[in-house]
Amino acid sequence: MTLENATYVVETNKSFKAALVAVRQAAESRKWGVLGDYDFSEILSSKGLNQDEQFKNLDLCSPKHANAIAGAEKLAALCMPCSVLVFTDRGQTKIATMQPGAMLPQLFPHIVEALGTLPEEIDAELKAIVDAAR
Amino acid sequence: MIPKEFYYVVTCDKIARQTIAALWSATMKAGWTVLGDYDLSGLTPDDELASGVEVKALDVCQPEYAKPFVKADPMTALCMPCNVLVRCAHGKTTIASLKPSAMLPGLFPEAAGAVGTLPGEIDHELMAIIDRAASA
Numbered sequence: 364m365t366l367e368n369a370t371y372v373v374e375t376n377k378s379f380k381a382a383l384v385a386v387r388q389a390a391e392s393r394k395w396g397v398l399g400d401y402d403f404s405e406i407l408s409s410k411g412l413n414q415d416e417q418f419k420n421l422d423l424c425s426p427k428h429a430n431a432i433a434g435a436e437k438l439a440a441l442c443m444p445c446s447v448l449v450f451t452d453r454g455q456t457k458i459a460t461m462q463p464g465a466m467l468p469q470l471f472p473h474i475v476e477a478l479g480t481l482p483e484e485i486d487a488e489l490k491a492i493v494d495a496a497r
Numbered sequence: 498m499i500p501k502e503f504y505y506v507v508t509c510d511k512i513a514r515q516t517i518a519a520l521w522s523a524t525m526k527a528g529w530t531v532l533g534d535y536d537l538s539g540l541t542p543d544d545e546l547a548s549g550v551e552v553k554a555l556d557v558c559q560p561e562y563a564k565p566f567v568k569a570d571p572m573t574a575l576c577m578p579c580n581v582l583v584r585c586a587h588g589k590t591t592i593a594s595l596k597p598s599a600m601l602p603g604l605f606p607e608a609a610g611a612v613g614t615l616p617g618e619i620d621h622e623l624m625a626i627i628d629r630a631a632s633a
Binding site for chain 1 (some may be wrong): 537540541554558577582594595
């Protein structure tokens with residue numbers, strides 16, 4: 364499987380916390396919901412696996428888009444919600460997201476035709492959220 | 498035709514609540530952690546929702562397995578935690594999960610090279626958790 368374009372990452376001058384706040388604001392202003400989050404630096408540290416860097420996933424969802432995709436293929440819910448990762452890399456804060464438009468055709472090729480341009484639209488919306496938050 | 502190398506699916510005759518409880522138990526017994534869950538039933542079409550279809554996602558993690566991935570490439574955290582999907586419709590319940598060994602090499606080839614056989618080991622444990630939950 365080739366998934367070269369399945370992720371999108373940008374650098375930001377914001378602090379880790381400010382970037383997280385900015386992602387929440389950018390998502391909500393575009394009618395995407397923030398369903399929850401996971402702080403992997405805390406999760407790993409709680410098991411004695413201390414981290415030098417910080418990692419936090421925000422789980423985003425556009426119910427309108429999710430409904431269309433889950434209606435076409437029920438197992439596509441395995442890829443939901445969409446994940447936006449804020450992390451630090453040697454002092455640099457970065458924001459990354461998966462690109463469903465690059466993944467869905469390979470995982471579920473039989474629904475590509477039914478979905479039309481929706482996967483690309485979702486990619487564009489997620490990129491816009493990340494770019495607005497940077 | 499769905500390319501089944503990407504995911505693992507089993508069926509059982511438990512209702513959704515029993516299946517989720519069995520997954521919690523199987524996950525903890527395997528030394529994994531349940532980080533949270535989502536009720537995705539609201540994403541199903543109105544007629545399915547009215548007929549009682551339930552869709553739930555359980556987020557599971559084994560931090561000792563997660564660490565080598567984020568050390569190799571922090572972006573691999575985009576694929577975490579592992580998502581186990583439960584769908585209960587018309588008396589039939591399916592439990593499904595993506596296979597990290599099929600996903601990670603395509604998404605993060607350098608990280609996959611750095612962690613060796615770990616994705617396959619995670620597949621094996623995840624499938625065992627699902628099998629144990631289905632047969633409990």
